[in-house]
Amino acid sequence: MFIEPRVGGASHTVKRGWIEVICGSMFSGKTEELIRRLNRAKIAKQKVEIFKPSLDKRYHDEDVVSHNANAIRSTPIDFAQDMLLLGGSCDVVGIDEAQFFDEGLAEVCVKLANSGVRVIAAGLDMDYLGNPFGPMPALMAVAEYVTKVHAICVQCGDIATYSYRSAASEQQVLLGETDSYEARCRHCFQEGLKNKK
Numbered sequence: 001m002f003i004e005p006r007v008g009g010a011s012h013t014v015k016r017g018w019i020e021v022i023c024g025s026m027f028s029g030k031t032e033e034l035i036r037r038l039n040r041a042k043i044a045k046q047k048v049e050i051f052k053p054s055l056d057k058r059y060h061d062e063d064v065v066s067h068n069a070n071a072i073r074s075t076p077i078d079f080a081q082d083m084l085l086l087g088g089s090c091d092v093v094g095i096d097e098a099q100f101f102d103e104g105l106a107e108v109c110v111k112l113a114n115s116g117v118r119v120i121a122a123g124l125d126m127d128y129l130g131n132p133f134g135p136m137p138a139l140m141a142v143a144e145y146v147t148k149v150h151a152i153c154v155q156c157g158d159i160a161t162y163s164y165r166s167a168a169s170e171q172q173v174l175l176g177e178t179d180s181y182e183a184r185c186r187h188c189f190q191e192g193l194k195n196k197k
């Protein structure tokens with residue numbers, strides 16, 4: 001389990017920032033882990049803001065909602081850049097569904113961290129074809145801490161790192177369709193792709 005290097009508090013006269021990434025496939029518990037860390041920051045009386053891309057309208061507009069319905073209020077924004085204005089005065093900035101943000105995300109997170117903000121971003125590391133997803137690779141490269149959480153393969157019970165799409169669509173972004181996906185291990189993901197051809 002991830003333990004904060006410094007929750008913050010009075011021991012530092014200068015605010016110090018850093019970047020944490022929580023990545024993994026669908027159903028791996030990324031958002032639950034994000035919420036766990038943010039709740040601990042709140043207990044430490046830190047000022048916390050949560051952002052998500054506005055195109056993720058699956059559930060309520062203003063909540064980060066994970067599959068187990070642990071909700072935290074969040075602000076939907078269009079561009080990663082918007083976080084500089086809205087999150088600059090925070091101790092902690094949480095980002096959910098980070099993979100859907102534009103390529104400017106890593107640069108924005110670096111700016112926030114350099115100015116003393118702790119940034120915690122959760123997102124899919126791979127799309128349904130197993131390719132690195134959007135701004136995630138760049139963000140993982142500049143982060144101090146990268147946590148890869150795993151799901152369980154629904155085919156064989158092994159550790160799963162892939163989001164296998166059972167529906168036929170070829171869009172990279174398929175929202176609100178969690179029924180169309182299943183967590184799969186490397187082997188079962190490959191088998192699935194073979195059978196589709």
Ligand SMILES: [Zn+2]
Pocket residue numbers: 153154155156157158184185186187188189
């Ligand atoms: Zn499997």
